[in-house]
Amino acid sequence: MNPIETLKLKADLLVEGVRAGGEALEGLGTIHKEQNHGLFGWDFEDHVGTKLPDDFVLPGGTIVQFRKNSRSPFKVRRCTNGLDLYRLEERLCEVNWLPRPEFYDKKTLGGNPMVRIGQIGGEDCLFFCYQNHCSYFAKKQQCLFCNLASTSDTYDSVLRKKEVREIGEVASAALEEGVARHVLLTGGCFNRQREIDLVRDIMASISAQTGLEGIPGTILPSPAVGLDDVLAYNEAGIRAIGFSMEIWDEALYAAICPGKAGAVSHDDFLQGIRMAVEVFGEGNVYGVFVMGLEPRKTFLEGVREITFLGANVVPFVWSPNPGSLLEGHRAPTAEWYVETVLEAAEIVYAADIPPGTENHCYRCDGNSLLHDALRLRGIE
Ligand code: SF4
Structure with missing residues (x-):
């Protein structure tokens, strides 16, 4: 994925939001950094009781905010080696949650x-x-x-x-x-x-x-x-x-x-x-x-x-x-x-x-x- 494609993908993710399946969310709040709503909420839906990532990393080091939207075509899934981002059934790239301080x-x-x-x-x-x-x-x-x-x-x-x-x-x-x-x-x-x-x-x-x-x-x-x-x-x-x-x-x-x-x-x-x-x-x-x-x-x-x-x-x-x-x-x-x-x-x-x-x-x-x-x- 080249840098302009990454920029376009980040824009898509911010406008459409993203979903993440149950297995993909393992380790949130223990190994991986979770949302703590320090000021505003940026998700499209509230998610009381469910830990979600604050942000995540796209290829090339681009940080993108995680904005929950159950209707988004984008979904993060756990795979054998880590996490992959999909648009519907098309695999787009590897992504990573951030480490929890x-x-x-x-x-x-x-x-x-x-x-x-x-x-x-x-x-x-x-x-x-x-x-x-x-x-x-x-x-x-x-x-x-x-x-x-x-x-x-x-x-x-x-x-x-x-x-x-x-x-x-x-x-x-x-x-x-x-x-x-x-x-x-x-x-x-x-x-x-x-x-x-x-x-x-x-x-x-x-x-x-x-x-x-x-x-x-x-x-x-x-x-x-x-x-x-x-x-x-x-x-x-x-x-x-x-x-x-x-x-x-x-x-x-x-x-x-x-x-x-x-x-x-x-x-x-x-x-x-x-x-x-x-x-x-x-x-x-x-x-x-x-x-x-x-x-x-x-x-x-x-x-x-x-x-x-x-x-x-x-x-x-x-x-x-x-x-x-x-x-x-x-x-x-x-x-x-x-x-x-x-x-x-x-x-x-x-x-x-x-x-x-x-x-x-x-x-x-x-x-x-x-x-x-x-x-x-x-x-x-
Ligand atoms: S964005 Fe507007 S309403 Fe919200 S905290 Fe700032 S000044 Fe107040």
């Missing part, structure tokens, strides 16, 4: 299972959601694609609020084990100053318990609109920052993200990104989008503008997941995603933005296609 079985000094605090995304990204709560749900103004609240209620698999000290403990355990190369931190939207103070404390805890001076990783905070906010995150010690703009087209942004659009305008985001590039440096800032909810034309305009500012782009492939207001809808075709992301990759390549080294590489993000498209151009 040892720290998933450990507890913090406070007695909490570490896996309920931090989880590994892909092969090497340690993820912390420091608050599984978003104030927009109570106001019925949540983003239409978001299932943060229902994921928490359905699975209750992670602590909704994590102690700062325990986040540091988990980071130390994961780094010592060698399963984390960088960290990714985020939380739902809440009070700006409280969030800045919390992130500062978390960084201090990680530094104290790992001995690291700068934290290799990315913070995706509630939108930072002022220079003071950007400086505060930078001074906290994290090396990169991202802004979840979600949708480039302004009218669609207001319609799809009513709460967030009421608090932070399209221009506020751009101002934040501009300032962050000055403070964090080119390539260390990300504009984060949900890809598949707006026309190709406006999405690519966004990619062009963001890279013009010196930032990188992270476009997640939309999942019409349970509990979100768009549950049961359909994403664009895999062909649409492939064609659009190849154009986006050309824009990023031409802009010559340094690739972000702190997160969002092809080994972390099983739900983005852009890294895979950039790998075709030799950028990793």
Whole structure:
């Protein structure tokens, strides 16, 4: 399977979802890394009581998120030598689940299972959601694609609020084990100053318990609109920052993200990104989008503008997941995603933005296609 075929297959798997038979799931939660729903649920169906893989590896090292869909034509089956991926009855390729980190079985000094605090995304990204709560749900103004609240209620698999000290403990355990190369931190939207103070404390805890001076990783905070906010995150010690703009087209942004659009305008985001590039440096800032909810034309305009500012782009492939207001809808075709992301990759390549080294590489993000498209151009 050549790299462009792998990219197309990954797009198919993200759009159509995948199934896995009983034997193929043996070892999930013991030998192989299972889903723990650190923030959102990306499957097309809930699966309480059944352990499923978080993500898996295609030939060539491509990581793809596992999105359960009982109606998908794709199925992972156990074979004599391991696991094979099929489209209906046609064998496509070998696949592999990822190894389960040892720290998933450990507890913090406070007695909490570490896996309920931090989880590994892909092969090497340690993820912390420091608050599984978003104030927009109570106001019925949540983003239409978001299932943060229902994921928490359905699975209750992670602590909704994590102690700062325990986040540091988990980071130390994961780094010592060698399963984390960088960290990714985020939380739902809440009070700006409280969030800045919390992130500062978390960084201090990680530094104290790992001995690291700068934290290799990315913070995706509630939108930072002022220079003071950007400086505060930078001074906290994290090396990169991202802004979840979600949708480039302004009218669609207001319609799809009513709460967030009421608090932070399209221009506020751009101002934040501009300032962050000055403070964090080119390539260390990300504009984060949900890809598949707006026309190709406006999405690519966004990619062009963001890279013009010196930032990188992270476009997640939309999942019409349970509990979100768009549950049961359909994403664009895999062909649409492939064609659009190849154009986006050309824009990023031409802009010559340094690739972000702190997160969002092809080994972390099983739900983005852009890294895979950039790998075709030799950028990793
Ligand atoms: S801001 Fe939107 S995407 Fe983020 S947690 Fe709140 S509702 Fe979900």
